[in-house]
Amino acid sequence: MGNLSTPIRVQKLQMALHAKAKAEAGYRFYALYDKIYREDVLAHAYAQCRSNKGAPGVDRQDFAEVEAYGVQKWLGELALAPRQETYRPDPIRRVFIPKANGKLRPLGISTLRDRVCMTAAMLVLEPIFEADLPPEQYAYRAGRNAQQAVIEVEERLHRGQTDVVDADLADYFGSIATSDVPANDPGAARNWRWRPSLRCIARACLRISSVSFWMK
Template identity: 40%
Template sequence: MDTDHRTDKVWVLGIQRKLYQWSKANPDDQWRDMWGWLTDLRVLRHAWQRVASNKGGRTAGVDGMTVGRIRNRSEQRFLVDLQADLRSGAYRPSPARRKLIPKAGKPGQFRPLGIPTIRDRVVQGAVKILLEPIFEAQFWHVSYGFRPGRNTHGALEYIRRAACRRSGTRTPGETGCHTLGLLRGYQRMLRQYQSSSPARADAKAHR
């Protein structure tokens, strides 16, 4: 299975590379092969591996199925059946299971979290595998929100460097060192918030 996973990963990366290059060169093009790739067992297996390696795989959706239960029955059978349902048009997403989790820093308050079934998470993951490189090719280099390998710390670092470049033409206290001090203070606040927020960690585990 590990060998199959490595082979699938190489093949998927090749498809993603093609999609990125095509999207970069032809931003207004139509994508006619997407359904064939989406329902390809190699894409579904790769999406399954991502779901199965996430600790949220221990959490079931409305059908009560977890990654462990699926493996006990047959991982291959699960994927083959899912592929057949997608290709025949029989696949229908299930409702998300609603769970209330505590709001950070607000004792007694909760917010709803929707937990999809493992089956739906695999389909969502397969769609993401194919759409991500298409949209990545269109993003500005300064776009940091909800992108692989990018986060708020990267955005702050970009601002810090931009401030440094401009500080030579500004008087002290405008951008330059004053801006850096503000950014560092914000980073400390962000780290404290993330470390003291079990709700955020719990929500991330179920994505």
């Protein structure tokens, strides 16, 4: 969730969401959508995207252009679409990266606008997802990594748990039914109020994931 660079107000929001989700597994969150376009959440989402750099999307807009225009003004205009529930993601720019075996790996590049919106959604939703995930899960979780997973595997082997199941899902994000995103996500039991714009943000994440495994 938060770290030293996360603004205090955003940290407090994340901690409150996580604590509530952890304490009440069946709690229904009805007032999450307005948190995504909060000024401090969008500003931190922009800062995270800025630190990750990345190439421009289909509109070719880069960080230099945004900063020349004025970050605060740009974020204020960006907030209007989700606030008015008219947000729709832009098309994804697809490029292909050569692999060592001679094949090409597809890479999906979203616009800065979409990246910031998706990151803002992640800042709000991740603390709730974290409360629902089992402690044995290490992939794509904040503060966890593959090295920690290896250590746990070693500990379990020493305890005599020697059966291993190796499985992989082919093209999961490319084949998931995005029309049923709320029903498919691990937090669906909490019955969030999925508004159309939030569904669009979630589907945009899945669209990018299907070509570049964007999901954190």
